[in-house]
Amino acid sequence: MTEERIDGSGGAGEAIELLRELIREGCVNDGTPSSGQEIRNVRVLQRFLADAIALGRIETQVLESAPGRASLVARVRGTDPDAPALGLLGHLDVVPVDPDGWTRNPFGGELIDGEVWGRGAVDMLYLTAAFACVLREVALAPRPPRGDLVLLAVADEEAGSDLGMHWLVREHPEAVRVTEALSESGGMRMGRHVAIEVAEKGSAGRRLVVRGKPGHASIPFGATSAAYRMGEVLQRLEAVMPAAQLGELWNAFVDARIDDSELAERLRDPVRLDAALPQLGGIAGYAHAVSRITISPTVVRAGAAHNVIPGSASIDLDIRTLPGTSDEEVDELIAAVLGPLADEVEIRRLRGWAATGSRSDTPLFAAIKRAIAEVADAPTVPIMAAGGSDARVLRELGIPAYGFGLLAPGWSYERYREGVHGNDERIDLTSIELSMAALRSIVSERIG
Incomplete structure (x- = not known):
């Protein structure tokens, strides 16, 4: 060329x-x-x-x-x-x-x-x-x-x-x-x-902090690694998906992009939507993102030295919100996703902004x-x-x-x-x- x-x-x-x-x-x-x-x-x-x-x-x-x-x-x-x-x-x-x-x-x-x-x-x-x-x-x-x-x-x-x-x-x-x-x-x-x-969606970054009991890595008995707790939190975040919330622009997207009437009907149903996503091919990621709040772990931290069992660990979350979502609702959602782990996790708010529209x-x-x-x-x-x-x-x-x-x-x-x-x-x-x-x-x- x-x-x-x-x-x-x-x-x-x-x-x-x-x-x-x-x-x-x-x-x-x-x-x-x-x-x-x-x-x-x-x-x-x-x-x-x-x-x-x-x-x-x-x-x-x-x-x-x-x-x-x-x-x-x-x-x-x-x-x-x-x-x-x-x-x-x-x-x-x-x-x-x-x-x-x-x-x-x-x-x-x-x-x-x-x-x-x-x-x-x-x-x-x-x-x-x-x-x-x-x-x-x-x-x-x-x-x-x-x-x-x-x-x-x-x-x-x-x-x-x-x-x-x-x-x-x-x-x-x-x-x-x-x-x-x-x-x-x-x-x-x-x-x-x-x-x-x-x-466009809003952003509501969060840092999840979990605690353990530090100790010398050569004698792990009696210590509790925060890395294990962090792993449990990550598993929970992966397993639980926020439910679909279809806003006013959703039907316009489906009408424009989906020709199959049966598939379009399923996509308009918040209960059946997730099962239909794999049929959307390359547009599935977009459809998933704009139909709900999304939570993505992006940065994980635990420990500073190889021979020290970490006493704390953190996970940074990139959270993208729908119009009308408040910070309090984001914190409540995270607690619901964490379920029985919620009492063991500190939620810290990072930088964010509200969803906007014209x-x-x-x-x-x-x-x-x-x-x-x-x-x-x-x-x-x-x-x-x-x-x-x-x-x-x-x-x-x-x-x-x-x-x-x-x-x-x-x-x-x-x-x-x-x-x-x-x-x-x-x-x-x-x-x-x-x-x-x-x-x-x-x-x-x-x-x-």
């Missing part, structure tokens, strides 16, 4: 080249304060927008929450103060890679067989590039838009947004002021439908539906995301925010999930072109 040249078909040539540049900067966020260094991708965007900035068509601010942890806010002012201020929310950081799992350079940004390869190609640099391109087009148009168009190209999404959107809305609320927004986690195909994220009857969502119908001749289905994104920060402020995109017909939800944080991440040019076309339509309707 040899690297290709692009011809800019579909009006997406600039977005494709910009995506490749963003990938090459390798703004890897491993969760430590000094990682990410998103200032490099901020500089890429500043260079791309330089002509419109020089003409005074775009107002920009570079805001650093810590050295190198920079976000770019670029605003095109509208003429009507009562018109919407549409935010295009994209992040600049990417997750780490395992180079041994890649068949090409994960930070090469290579264009091979109609696909751009590299970490962040899907999550979500292709959209950040598309957002920047449409912003520039609007800025350089013969007449200004009615409403503001705002690019929020932010840091630290991959590590929870403390140095990105959370910091921005706290420290610079006026700079990031929007009335509605588009972000990531949309555009994948659910049967004939295009999925648009309107909600209504699907807003003018912005209507514009999304019309754009997708126009560009792809496809209906739209609102979905809940199992993971998290920066959109929740805006939703917490009461601002409608949707996971956007319009991927090519071959991009099922399963393919999308394989690309996000996976090896050999890449995005095809058709998906970039379709997303650009739909985005232009939405922007024109909302603030044009």
Whole structure:
């Protein structure tokens, strides 16, 4: 395979080249304060927008929450103060890679067989590039838009947004002021439908601490290893699954994705749902995740020296919650799962946030539906995301925010999930072109 040249078909040539540049900067966020260094991708965007900035068509601010942890806010002012201020929310950081799992350079940004390869190609640099391109087009148009168009190209999404959107809305609320927004986690195909994220689960991390009686490992009699207790807790967590709780988006997902009427009927029944999951193939993991609270042990700790029987052990749990779930309900659920072990386990609360959602009857969502119908001749289905994104920060402020995109017909939800944080991440040019076309339509309707 040899690297290709692009011809800019579909009006997406600039977005494709910009995506490749963003990938090459390798703004890897491993969760430590000094990682990410998103200032490099901020500089890429500043260079791309330089002509419109020089003409005074775009107002920009570079805001650093810590050295190198920079976000770019670029605003095109509208003429009507009562018109919407549409935010295009994209992040600049990417997750780490395992180079041994890649068949090409994960930070090469290579264009091979109609696909751009590299970490962040899907999550979500292709959209950040598309957002920047449409912003520039609007800025350089013969007449200004009615409403503001705002690019929020932010840091630290991959590590929870403390140095990105959370910091921005706290420290610079006026700079990031929007009335509605588009972000990531949309555009994948659910049967004939295009999925648009309107909600996402919450997070309620917990640490379970169990106690034993320490002693010298050479004389174990009389000691009680906390590692054994930890094993009992882990077995209980594996054996007990939280029950299904089918929310308002569940039927829409089943209608869009499941053609077999008998299977669809079983999936709508909380009692029969779990037995039907194995028939769903690659979408089963998503169906399981969005139909209940999930509990995943992720970090276990016990002991510090090989010759000391540990007197304490801990298990960290990644818990993803449904809308309306309180911290008290999470603790009650854990106690119920632990059953007879509950009195022996201390539950400590870790960082978390509530599930968030936006209504699907807003003018912005209507514009999304019309754009997708126009560009792809496809209906739209609102979905809940199992993971998290920066959109929740805006939703917490009461601002409608949707996971956007319009991927090519071959991009099922399963393919999308394989690309996000996976090896050999890449995005095809058709998906970039379709997303650009739909985005232009939405922007024109909302603030044009």
